[in-house]
Amino acid sequence: TKRYRIALVPGDGIGREVLPPACAVLDAVGARHGIGFDYDPFDWSCERYAAEGAMMPADGLDRIRHHDAILLGAVGWPGTPDHVSLWGLLIPVRRRFRQYVNLRPIRILDGVPGPLANAPDVDFVVVRENVEGEYSEVGGRLNRGFPDEMAIQEAVFTRPGVERVLEYAFTLAGRRGKDLVSATKSNGIVHTMPFWDELVAERATRHPGVAWRQEHIDALVAKIVLDPGRFDVIVASNLFGDILSDLAAAVAGGIGIAPAANLNPERDFPSMFEPVHGSAPDIAGQGVANPLGAIWCASMMLDHLGHPEAAAEVYGSFTHVLATTPVRTRDLGGTASTKEFTDLVLDAI
Amino acid sequence: TKRYRIALVPGDGIGREVLPPACAVLDAVGARHGIGFDYDPFDWSCERYAAEGAMMPADGLDRIRHHDAILLGAVGWPGTPDHVSLWGLLIPVRRRFRQYVNLRPIRILDGVPGPLANAPDVDFVVVRENVEGEYSEVGGRLNRGFPDEMAIQEAVFTRPGVERVLEYAFTLAGRRGKDLVSATKSNGIVHTMPFWDELVAERATRHPGVAWRQEHIDALVAKIVLDPGRFDVIVASNLFGDILSDLAAAVAGGIGIAPAANLNPERDFPSMFEPVHGSAPDIAGQGVANPLGAIWCASMMLDHLGHPEAAAEVYGSFTHVLATTPVRTRDLGGTASTKEFTDLVLDAI
């Protein structure tokens, strides 16, 4: 049996309710494939911040440095400023572990109706740059509180930082055999987006088999709503990717069940898998959270660890439950508990 | 008769085909209200750039400085890099004339189906900051062409720049009697968005009658798709407003007919009105462009010039044509020419 050490960071709210189902699914599918998991839980969270003044210990990242992967539930809780919880945990993990690809699969699943009147087949992937760009600590504030106060935010795009995520996206598009769209805004943003465009054009020459084009972010969000079926792989900067991936998940009806993978493709560091839904304070503690996002994350983790068949089985099991039963958690209009839904997925495996 | 001097900048492609209908409508409604218009045409465009190396003459802005308003058709043409055409014309006009509010009304119109399965009543306004923020010439490029190349883009938010657009948005929300949503990303963007949030909270204390909340841009784009009926006024930075207004127009089915007003609320400088659709090279010159966006712009211009009844008549005339006839231009699935549709609107006035 091959064994993996998984760092479990349930975090806040329903993050704590959706990771146990994901682990149960991993154990079940692992048993059929000769794979085992050892889970190390870490209590890093806004609760910890309230009690100890930090989201995680000073040496937190060292403690999970050698794990094979990280499963994160959700980070954030009313009372803790967002930038504290995010820059105190999520973002440092992404950066220190060079998880420079944020991968967001977008699919309309049978049994999960989306908001569009004419929902075509939707099956695409947003590849988001995940460690640099518009999210940065560079910049600051002048003349605080005075009439001439100002704030400056620097977006920093580096050639290696952009090239590696483009390489990932072009390779993925080549493997999927379809096309690549690069999100830009080089008509409004003067320095970084023209640079991004140049690097895309450069990189394209190494992937002559991939058809690609670029779209300005404003036109692109409109097209995702009007014709989501035409996309296959979209590559975008940190901020644009953040916006596009949530928009696309909404269009696919899956904002509450979407998974995200924060990947270090070189495997020099552990990658991190987190459902997109957040901590959902309004329903936390009631046992009604939808575990699907976390279970989908488990599938992505298996794929990343080199077990595509096991990954496909997990994906197949929850899509089967959705397509063949009316059992749904509250967010999808049903009355099932987290446990009821999870049990069906486990049965399907 | 009150007379207005209007600077006409048809620009490129279908920009040239949609301004004459807008002028015809203005003349017709003006005749009924004792308002007259003198139009001064300017050939500023990508064609001019190709011929003379500049989108407009060096003293271009001085030439329209004292006009009462500017009607712009569309800017952009294949072969002219976007940043040339935009930073050579559109953006300098916005900035030099302190058109710091970009106003985008979002409505689902009777007879123009949107993409959503359950289209509720949609009637909201995006108030976009229009002259500073993420669009800036500050920043640059290091080590061009080398492996350690990088590009830096500075977003600059000033207290007066943010306060004035917030004041406009809060006042508008107060007048509409509903609520205000501020778009932010203070969980990812460290310096400018927390500053924006603080200024929103400060400004709110001067408008105690306005209910307001803030939403992160990623969550907000999802909500606009899932529940557009819940919005009334959205205020956003330059980049976020650009993204939100095109997204919202798509959700409302109106990407091809949406108008935009670039306002200098103090009226120290002329304001500019431009349909959102762009120059549409694929259909330019065929007489089939949809003039609705430009006509809706004419309505917004009348309102800005202090003629709300005339503005309402224009709005009423094209919504009446849409609601009571099947006549549509090609973009809306019909076969009518620009002229056929315009004539119906003129009849309705």
Ligand SMILES: CC(C)[C@H](C(=O)O)[C@@H](O)C(=O)O
């Ligand atoms: C063309 C472009 C620079 C412009 C913008 O982003 O401001 C356009 O999208 C708009 O919304 O008017």
Ligand SMILES: CC(C)[C@H](C(=O)O)[C@@H](O)C(=O)O
């Ligand atoms: C919480 C926030 C900082 C984060 C981001 O924008 O990266 C989240 O939206 C995500 O997509 O993982």
